[in-house]
Amino acid sequence: MPVNKGVTGLVLGLAILMAGLGTGVQGEPLNEDKPFAEQFLLLQLSDDQPEKQNMVLSVAANLLQHYGPDSIDIEITTFGPGVALLVNGNSRTELISSLMAQGVRFSVCMNTVETIERSTGRAPDLHPDSVRVQVGVAHILDQVKKGYVLVRP
The missing domain is CATH 1.20.5 (Single alpha-helices involved in coiled-coils or other helix-helix interfaces)
Known part of the structure; x- marks a missing residue:
């Protein structure tokens, strides 16, 4: 034949x-820390409403449970009012630390932090394990270009 x-x-x-x-x-x-990941998710948080923050954290926790922490790579990127999620003393700090321990990354827009510092006279105290990125929206575009799926709950 x-x-x-x-x-x-x-x-x-x-x-x-x-x-x-x-x-x-x-x-x-896509991420050396998650070499076996088959799903790549980027959650955007640009809102300081407690319901939105809870939803983003819940989505991350549910997907970790569904896929298992080794099979999914999740990053939550905050900018604008969403940066409030990563300010130390937030009532969700323990949950954020738990998600971080399972491999979820939390990135924070330093342009937003610098704007807060200029307007209030001091920078917010951020979660020590959050990843600082200079421009949150540019970081989102870069991650999407790499292959991450963007979800804005």
């Missing part, structure tokens, strides 16, 4: 593409 080289090439190309899902440009994991 003759082999159709076009079909063989297409099948080979699809296999290579599927093998590279969840990896960066050069076949490396």
Whole structure:
């Protein structure tokens, strides 16, 4: 039976593409700390309403339980009023620390923090394990470009 080289090439190309899902440009994991992750989620929080904060934290906790902490890479990026979530003394600090212990990253927009400092005379005291990014929205765009799925609950 003759082999159709076009079909063989297409099948080979699809296999290579599927093998590279969840990896960066050069076949490396999107996040070295989560090398076995198959799902990549970026949650945006730009709101200081307690209901929104609770929803974002609940989504992260539910997905960790559903997929298991090794199979999903979750980052919560805060900017604008959402930065309030990561201010020390927030009533959710214990839950945030628990999620961090399971591999969830919390990033905070330093442009927002600097704006708060200019207007109040002091920078907010942030959760010590939060990841500082200079421009929260640019960070979101970069993560989406890498392959993360953006959800804005």
